Amino acid sequence: MTEMKTLVVAEPRRLVWQQRAKPTPAANEIVIKPLTAGICGTDIHAWAGNQPFFSYPRVLGHELCGEVVTPGRDVQGFHAGQRVALIPYVACQQCDACLSGKTNCCEQLSVIGVHQDGGFCEFLSVPASNLLVVDAVAPEAAALIEPFAISAHAVRRAAIVADEQVLVVGAGPIGLGVAAIAAAAGAQVVVADTSPQRREQVARQLQLATIDPLDGNVDAALRAAFGGRLAAKVIDATGSPAAMNGAVKHIRHGGTIVYVGLHKGDLVIPDAEFHKKETTLLGSRNATREDFDQVCALMASGQLRAEMMLNRHYDFATLADVFEAEVINNPALIKGVVHFTPQPAASPQR
Secondary structure, three states: OOEEEEEEEEEOOEEEEEEEEOOOOOOOEEEEEEEEEEEOHHHHHHHHOOOOOOOOOEOOOOEEEEEEEEEOOOOOOOOOOOEEEEOOEEOOOOOHHHHOOOHHHOOOOEEEOOOEOOOOEOOEEEEHHHEEEOOOOOHHHHOOHHHHHHHHHHHHHHOOOOOOEEEEEOOOHHHHHHHHHHHHOOOEEEEEOOOHHHHHHHHHHHOOEEEOOOOOOHHHHHHHHOOOOOEEEEEEOOOOHHHHHHHHHHEEEEEEEEEOOOOOOOOOOOHHHHHHOOOEEEEOOOOOHHHHHHHHHHHHOOOOOHHHOOOEEEEHHHHHHHHHHHHHOOOOOOOEEEEOOOOOOOOOOO
16 A cells, blocks of 8 residues: 545645555654544634644644554664554754753744644654553543643643642633643632533533633632632633633732633733732643653543543544534534544444
8 A cells, every 4th residue: 555545624624635655654753543633723723724824735633543553663662553642742852942841832843733744644654752652541532632731731830739729711622621630630620611511511521610701700609619719720721812811810819820722912911910919920832741641641540531521523534524514613512533443323422
């Protein structure tokens, strides 16, 4: 087999199938066969033409679980048949960020499936250093290790400890991951979201308290949940300027805000409130191997489960046909996983 089937975003709003050459691994690479892939907001924005610094054509797919097919000649510790998860961030290892251990914000960062072609194909060659062996993790859960790792990084940036009061704003996939990981650390967690469906997802899958920020007084709801106190930490996973600008109102004096959701424009934070509370403000970008390892451990212990965010399944063979209707225009979608081998028709919420 010298060619493979590849799904390509040829230009905004147009997915096409192409036959491309099956890759051969470089010395330090491994050819993998994708098994499952998560669909990310980045993929949705790329399809719509709203992803900054994005070039076309592009093969999407950076939340990936695969099977080792062919290790390159210099690769150690991998063999054919192993199940692996992709760390999609290819760092230069030479800039100041990389040399200080912050490979997640490398100055020359290239993300597989964003800046270079990703896993919506039958075979993909990637650096061996960007793979984790996950034989003990089910493929659909392994495809979600990357978004969970982004959540884990935000929780680590916030330095959350047991018994702290934490408000997570936004119950999309990253917010759900943040809430689950903060709860696993022993924090008292409340999740705010305007969507009744997403609040129900939090209650059903995470068994955590929720509030609707449109209902009225968020502070009163927080004080009721936190024994009369405001949040020690607020982690915003919305990317909404209104939510991000208002986060300082919901922390106690001496509190911390972490922005993991991304807003492309400017933010306007009330400075008097910011200074009065001596606020600590942090950004959180991507994840490091430490975060990926933590997610794998939490999955192994059962503290993280795919069902916490996953609510839709798709078949790779028909993805182009349903992408606009069932991904782009599907308000019920929280997180979808693409299966490269067709699944039984009875799979839940297909």
